[in-house]
Amino acid sequence: MNQHAPNMRPIIRQLDEMTANRIAAGEVVERPASAVKELVENALDAGATRIDISIEDGGKRLIRVADDGCGMTPDDLPLAMSRHATSKIDGSDLLAINSFGFRGEALPSLGAVGRLTITSRAQVADGAEITVAGGKIGPVRPAASNRGTVVDLRDLFFATPARLKFMRTERAETQAVADTVRRLAMAEPWVGFTLTADGREIFRADAEQGELFGALQARLSRVMGRDFIDNTIAIDAERDGLTLTGFAALPTYSRGAAVAQHLYVNGRPVRDKLLTGALRAGYMDVLTSGRHPAAVLYLTCDPQLVDVNVHPAKAEVRFRDPTAARGLVVSALRHGLANAGHRASSAVGDATLAAFQAEPPPPLPGRSYQMDYRPSPGAIRSSFVAQAPSADPLPDLAAGFAEAPSARFEDITPGPTHAPLGAARAQVHENYIIAQTDDGMVIIDQHAAHERLVYERLKAQADEKRIASQALLIPEIVELSEADAARILSIADELSELGLVIEPFGAGAVAVQEAPAMLTRLNASALIRDILDDLADQGQSDRLRARIDAVLSSMACHGSVRSGRRMSAEEMNALLRDMERTPRSGQCNHGRPTWVKLKLSDIERLFGRKD
Secondary structure: OOOOOOOOOOOOOOOOHHHHHHHHHHHHOOOHHHHHHHHHHHHHHOOOOEEEEEEEHHHOOEEEEEEOOOOOOOOHHHHHOOOOOOOOOOOOOOOOOOOOOOOOOHHHHHHHHOEEEEEEEOOOOOOEEEEEEOOEEOOOEEOOOOOEEEEEEEOOOOOOHHHHOOOOOHHHHHHHHHHHHHHHHHHOOOOEEEEEEOOEEEEEEOOOOOOHHHHHHHHHHHHHOHHHHHOEEEEEEEEOOEEEEEEEEOHHHOEOOOOOEEEEEOOEEEOOHHHHHHHHHHOOOOOOOOOEOOEEEEEEOOHHHEEOOOOOOOOOOEEOOHHHHHHHHHHHHHHHHHHOOOOOOHHHHHHHHHHOOOOOOOOOOOOOOHHHHOOOHHHHHHHHHHHOOOOOOOOOOOOOOOOOOOOOOOOOOOOOOOOOOOEEEEEEOOOEEEEEEOOEEEEEEHHHHHHHHHHHHHHHHHHHHOOOEEEEEEEEEEEOOHHHHHHHHOOHHHHHHOOOEEEEOOOOEEEEEEEEOOOOOOOHHHHHHHHHHHHHHHOOOOHHHHHHHHHHHHHHHHHOOOOOOOOOHHHHHHHHHHHHHOOOOOEOOOOOEOEEEEEHHHHHHHOOOOO
16 A cells, blocks of 8 residues: 555645745755855856855854845846746746856745845945845835845744754854855955854955966965965866866875865856766875865856756756766866876975974073073183184094994985985985985985886886786676666777776676786676766766776885885986976875975074074
């Protein structure tokens, strides 16, 4: 028996406008941060150059958004409070969307669950205001106002008190609002933003000047921090009508969670699985498991190539050609990381400096002043006499002492200290190379560095000769559903290039005829099913490539210079020059840095030689 079937035939009713708005509000407005997002996006669509946001009690008591945009006339205000009334589109083409909003649901939804007041003035009209409380629209009244719009939303969810039970603490809601404003500010560097919480300014980003990359750099430095910009590479690529710009962090600047990943499509912040998967694939063989890349990427294209009307909060998008979008992100990131060469995060050097802690001097009894320990005039005269040149040989101060053991570094001829990684000067603990540069010193992990060099060489050889495959004595039959069999066979050519040859074997089954020669003890059935899971989730799969790279990485590890081996001066300098020429040599195969640089000025500061 169907438990959902009623005993009596249900009656179909037309829901009233107020109920419909409350239902819509449940999809559009999940929490105060959602309301802030909708109102700020409206301000951006109105052409605002300055947006001021104020909240109280995490946005539950008050949300106020003021902008200097085009404003609205008194006749516009009632329409703005009606569902599906919008100035963004005319309804003729739902793919030709060049604005943030287009459904006409945000303001009516906010008015249905809170007390909403809009005060606005257009350039050629008088100011006016309208109030909506719990879905009941009041009359339009004259109001004094500058050009632009001020939206006051008070007592959010007072009309749906059950929703208040799902609100988090004031601090958590305030943080969510701040994160929302920061994400929007990162996409609009030429717009100024301020966010005030309970009378205290918690975020401010003045409008930036200059061309795109310069303005974005300045805005991201303000929002993400200067360290982020100092440790990123610029991304600028184009393919098939898609353009990708932004900044991607070096692998050694990775994070423990995906909290520093910001993706935008036509200026709209999105959380899209396709793009997130592409970002992860771009860093596939330079990050260890459990680490996440940091990046701010902007994908722009003709609105006809992407559908933003697939999610009520417009957080997800659908591309007409998802393969092209994913391919652009992956190739641009890999190309950018390869061009970064031997660069490593400056944060590694900062952490190294922080590890050097000068031992504080022992406290002296009583009060001490600099003058208390000045030598007497007699002591000064004696000191000068002792320092005066003399024809007599100096006494053997070491006489009577046994020869002290010392670290004896190999005599190394001067090298190119002007090179990025400098010239090798010594090897310590048979694992670390000390190199001198014009402005500091570099410490290199010889095993990790050589491991990356060998790995890149093996990958290049594998790509040139294609991955060698080995025919199976008995083909392995993998039973699948007909849909899964068709899906895996659709990428048979790509798998063949990686050494995995599959063929159809009746309805709902495939036969694995050949496997990559380097993958011993391959469980072909498990691999096929894992690839299918990736295809279902992301539309693409790098799982086979990742397994091959893991084998190459293991081969590189065993074939590289081992820790504990003494290296000659020529070998050390050759290693440094190879690192400078090899892409991605700033980190080993596991994502750890291969070298650390200390600036001379920082070293002098450690020893108190410079303030």
